[in-house]
Amino acid sequence: MKPGALAYFKPTTVTEAIGLLVDGGMDAKVIAGGQSLVPMLNLRMVAAERLVDVGGIAEMKQWSADDREVWIGACVTHDQIQIGEVADPSNGLMPKVASKIAYQAVRNRGTIGGSLSLADPAADWLTTTAALGATIEWEGPDGKKSCPADEFVFAAYTTQLDISDVLTGVRIPRLPPDATWGTYKLCRKAGEFAHAMAMVISAGARSRAFLGATDGAPIRLMHTETLVADFRNWESGHTALVSQALEADIADSGREFTDIQLWQSRTCLLRSIQMSLGFQPIKPEGV
Amino acid sequence: MTDARTIRFTLNGAPVSVSVMPHETLIEMLSLRLELKGARESCGQGLCGCCTVYVNGKSVSSCLYLAQLVDGANVVTIEGINDGARLDPVQEAFIEVGAFQCGFCTPGFIMMARELLDVHPNPTDDEIRHYLIGNLCRCSAYPEIVEAVKLAARRRAAGTAPALAQELSA
Numbered sequence: 312m313k314p315g316a317l318a319y320f321k322p323t324t325v326t327e328a329i330g331l332l333v334d335g336g337m338d339a340k341v342i343a344g345g346q347s348l349v350p351m352l353n354l355r356m357v358a359a360e361r362l363v364d365v366g367g368i369a370e371m372k373q374w375s376a377d378d379r380e381v382w383i384g385a386c387v388t389h390d391q392i393q394i395g396e397v398a399d400p401s402n403g404l405m406p407k408v409a410s411k412i413a414y415q416a417v418r419n420r421g422t423i424g425g426s427l428s429l430a431d432p433a434a435d436w437l438t439t440t441a442a443l444g445a446t447i448e449w450e451g452p453d454g455k456k457s458c459p460a461d462e463f464v465f466a467a468y469t470t471q472l473d474i475s476d477v478l479t480g481v482r483i484p485r486l487p488p489d490a491t492w493g494t495y496k497l498c499r500k501a502g503e504f505a506h507a508m509a510m511v512i513s514a515g516a517r518s519r520a521f522l523g524a525t526d527g528a529p530i531r532l533m534h535t536e537t538l539v540a541d542f543r544n545w546e547s548g549h550t551a552l553v554s555q556a557l558e559a560d561i562a563d564s565g566r567e568f569t570d571i572q573l574w575q576s577r578t579c580l581l582r583s584i585q586m587s588l589g590f591q592p593i594k595p596e597g598v
Numbered sequence: 599m600t601d602a603r604t605i606r607f608t609l610n611g612a613p614v615s616v617s618v619m620p621h622e623t624l625i626e627m628l629s630l631r632l633e634l635k636g637a638r639e640s641c642g643q644g645l646c647g648c649c650t651v652y653v654n655g656k657s658v659s660s661c662l663y664l665a666q667l668v669d670g671a672n673v674v675t676i677e678g679i680n681d682g683a684r685l686d687p688v689q690e691a692f693i694e695v696g697a698f699q700c701g702f703c704t705p706g707f708i709m710m711a712r713e714l715l716d717v718h719p720n721p722t723d724d725e726i727r728h729y730l731i732g733n734l735c736r737c738s739a740y741p742e743i744v745e746a747v748k749l750a751a752r753r754r755a756a757g758t759a760p761a762l763a764q765e766l767s768a
Contacts, residue, residue: 414732
């Protein structure tokens with residue numbers, strides 16, 4: 312398998328990259344780590360006549376941190392987050408998520424910005440940045456723009472990015488030191504895109520809960536958040552309460568869930584909540 | 599810009615220059631233009647690990663890596679990990695434990711296992727399995743592969759020459 316003929320450009324500034332994208336129009340694609348784009352080019356699922364490689368733009372590989380937030384450039388790899396090379400605003404959640412993305416060879420190349428730009432519904436960073444209340448930043452012919460991560464995705468593979476926009480970075484507020492989290496994703500084969508995913512973050516009397524790997528954008532679970540904020544420990548009676556809250560949340564979202572998807576999502580959510588309360592996640596055999 | 603371009607990089611310690619097309623992947627260039635057949639294209643989607651090589655010291659799936667991107671980089675393949683006289687300890691361990699049947703996936707496993715031992719010099723079974731989940735062995739030699747990695751870890755820790763290498767050099 313091999314990609315079709317294409318032109319390759321490696322700009323060194325964001326402005327130059329946007330110019331190359333504008334010139335290329337619909338036939339131009341941004342490439343960063345290429346861990347989703349190259350397979351799609353290999354399979355000829357995507358036709359691109361022009362690749363604009365943002366890997367040569369120094370500022371997009373950087374990160375910065377202060378006591379309120381961490382800014383991560385779009386070309387920072389999953390591996391850099393996994394091994395703690397980048398400051399962690401999330402009390403360990405982001406390194407944990409990064410370590411479970413695909414495989415090590417993919418983590419060595421794949422980038423947080425590339426993953427968000429593609430917006431595969433099962434991409435871990437979509438749900439993680441939404442749960443952390445991050446801000447996604449991009450630049451295009453009309454200048455710089457940004458939005459909260461939970462408003463970035465409209466539908467599967469469809470984001471606020473216009474065809475000539477470049478996602479430049481993610482701004483993530485630091486969690487309070489006492490914040491706890493839990494996350495669980497369900498994969499039939501280790502390393503594949505998840506069939507269901509949930510993430511819960513609790514800090515003091517507030518919680519945030521999201522479902523990922525849906526048919527579109529991550530779903531915020533407001534009923535579940537209210538419920539979980541009162542949990543101080545896990546009790547068996549909580550299972551029924553969480554199930555009710557989840558069903559109310561899914562009804563509110565207006566999204567279609569098959570019985571199987573509902574069961575899978577509920578399993579992920581229950582395990583995430585338990586984990587956020589200090590329980591070790593149930594470990595699948597051999598992983 | 600759709601024409602071939604000459605790139606220069608270091609391949610297994612030696613400088614090379616190659617004329618490549620923009621759409622060419624690293625695995626194509628290595629196997630077709632440079633006649634290095636150790637890394638193999640199998641799935642072409644980054645799912646099997648058979649094409650694993652190192653670029654600037656990190657493992658990558660060379661089927662998902664455009665050849666042009668290695669311009670100026672340092673590339674190491676399975677052909678470049680021995681020192682000329684002796685196989686790498688991980689290669690020795692795979693041979694001694696018999697961690698393969700057909701051998702198609704073996705170069706990818708060995709490259710990944712070496713990186714694993716750099717990160718986790720004394721890995722647990724879980725760490726080995728987690729690090730190697732991107733490598734598929736259709737003969738299912740997984741138990742032996744885990745054993746081979748552990749043997750290689752002990753050899754590296756002890757700094758001892760592998761027995762087979764001693765035999766070969768005797």
